Amino acid sequence: MTWFTGIVVYLLVWWTALFCVLPIGTRPDPAGDPAAGGWRGTPVAARLGAKLIGTTVLASLIWLGIWALVESEWLSFRSGILAMPGS
Template identity: 65%
Template sequence: MGWVSGIVVFFLIWWTALFAVLPIGTRPNPEGDPETGWRGVPERPRLLRKVLLTTVVSAVLWLGVYVLVESEWLSFRSGWLALPEK
């Protein structure tokens, strides 16, 4: 995997992991808006902690993807997944 495709894969994993991490530990405003009842944005979203957690999770997942792509275990050039030669 080249460095450009590595960065693209990391960004895609990071973005997906962000949506998985965002709801962790959030609690809506218990009172809400007195007129509409809308509870809105969480009181303490802790976004910096979630971004750091997302980065760590993404780095681990990216490392797994990198090892899988670079290994011969899952290869389209040789082995049981090989494409037929012309």
């Protein structure tokens, strides 16, 4: 995996992980006051900083797994069961 491919894969994994982490621990505001800028159903405390850090850690672990799988011979189109037959 080249460095460019690694960055692209990491960004895709990070973005997907963000949408997995966002709803964790979110409690909606049942009353909501539109005059104060809040609506019914908006999160009381979004904690976006903690969620961004959690997303980064989760995406890094997933990316390391992907990198290890791509760099290993276990999943290879050059040798093994997935190899293309010789012409």
